Amino acid sequence: MPPDKDNPDDISKLLRLKRFEQPGPEYFEGFLRDFHRRQREEVLRPLWRIALDRAGAFFGGDIHREIIGYGTAAAAAVVLFLGVVNFESVESGKQPVAAASAEKSPDTRTASANMLRTEQPRYVIDTRPVSYHEPPFSF
Amino acid sequence: MDEDPRQVDNELIARTQAGDSSAFDELVRKYSARLYSLVYNMTSNHEDANDLLQDIFAKAYRSIKGFRGKSSFYTWIHSIGVNMTINFLKKRGRHFQLSLDDVDANIQNDKEFIESTSGSNPVREADLKELQQRxxxxxxxxxxxxxxxxxxxxxxxxxxxxxxxILNVSEGTVRSRLFYAHRQLQNYLEEFREFRSPS
Structure with missing residues (x-):
């Protein structure tokens, strides 16, 4: 019974057959029992959980998964940032940025600011430059 | 004399709003089959249809205090059903399986289907099953x-x-969507006819 392209009723007749793709009456009785069970479970659920589920339904997404996903991503970003900062500090032989700025006294900061405003910059190399080291290899 | 169905529904709604949950059970019994048909034919999956139907009635029960009777209960719950099903389908996206085996199992026991295939040969019956799948x-x-x-x-x-x-669109939009959808379906099934026809 393939559909006749010239007859628009043909497709409607076929679609009407789908009307009977239904479970039997026993399914609907069972459905009502399940519905009652779910209602009882809802009564026993904590309020925060109900609120979370409804918020998820309202925004049309799985809010639990989103919260876990965003939380994990934020935590990973923070860990990565701290790791990079500490790695750079270790590489340059200095204290971490956060620790260095915390130890700096207000007087030092004011003096540095004044120097920047009034004097020509004066560069002081506290440690021996890398290029002064003997190369570990020879040609 | 039969009571007006809308009046019966309004009484059940009023009783539900007053706290009589057995009245809502009557509404569930009355509309679950029709809503199942809506959800199942939109999702093509019996398990999804079952879960969604539970969610639809749960939402209707929570919202019924706000029902003012501007539309019939039938229209109202169908609106909830269509919106929730479309939201579900958007979320489901590509991760879905067509429960065609379930469809076949159900439809083969159906009276109309049996009548429509009676007197036909096994080849024609197989064609019908395949056509239904298509x-x-x-x-x-x-x-x-x-x-x-x-x-x-x-x-x-x-x-x-x-x-x-139900869809909150004009009748013209409904007709044009229907026209376009029929044409699409005919094109898909035409491919099947060309494949099946020996000529």
Whole structure:
């Protein structure tokens, strides 16, 4: 019974057959029992959980998964940032940025600011430059 | 003399609003089969249809205090059903399986299906089964909005006016969606006919 392209009723007749793709009456009785069970479970659920589920339904997404996903991503970003900062500090032989700025006294900061405003910059190399080291290899 | 169905529904709604949950059970019994048909034919999956139907009635129960009777309960719960099903389908996206085996198991026991195939040979019967599968696949290729219109008009037999109220669109939009959807379905099934025809 393939559909006749010239007859628009043909497709409607076929679609009407789908009307009977239904479970039997026993399914609907069972459905009502399940519905009652779910209602009882809802009564026993904590309020925060109900609120979370409804918020998820309202925004049309799985809010639990989103919260876990965003939380994990934020935590990973923070860990990565701290790791990079500490790695750079270790590489340059200095204290971490956060620790260095915390130890700096207000007087030092004011003096540095004044120097920047009034004097020509004066560069002081506290440690021996890398290029002064003997190369570990020879040609 | 039979009571007006809308009046019966309004009484059940009033009782539910007053706290009588058994009145809501009556509404569930009355509309679950029709809503199942809507949700199942939009999702093509019995398990999804079952879960969604539970969610639809749960939402209707929570919202029933706000029901003012501007539309019939039938229209109201169908609106909830269509919106929730479309939201579900958007979320489901590509992760879905067509439960075609379930479809076949159900439809083969159906009286109309048996009558339509009686007197036919086994080849024709196999064609019908395959055509039914193709039809389901073709339905799944329609957009959610077109699928909703086809389900309500062709499968559930609703008039255009009722569908326009449920979807909150004009009757013209319903008719044009229906026209476009029929054409799409015919094209999909035409491919099947060309494949099956020996000539």
């Amino acid at each position: 039809l389901n696949e073709a339905m799944m290729k329609l957009s959610y909005e077109h699928r909703a219109v086809v389900t309500m008009f062709d499968i559930q037999g609703m008039p255009h006016a009722e569908i326009s109220k």
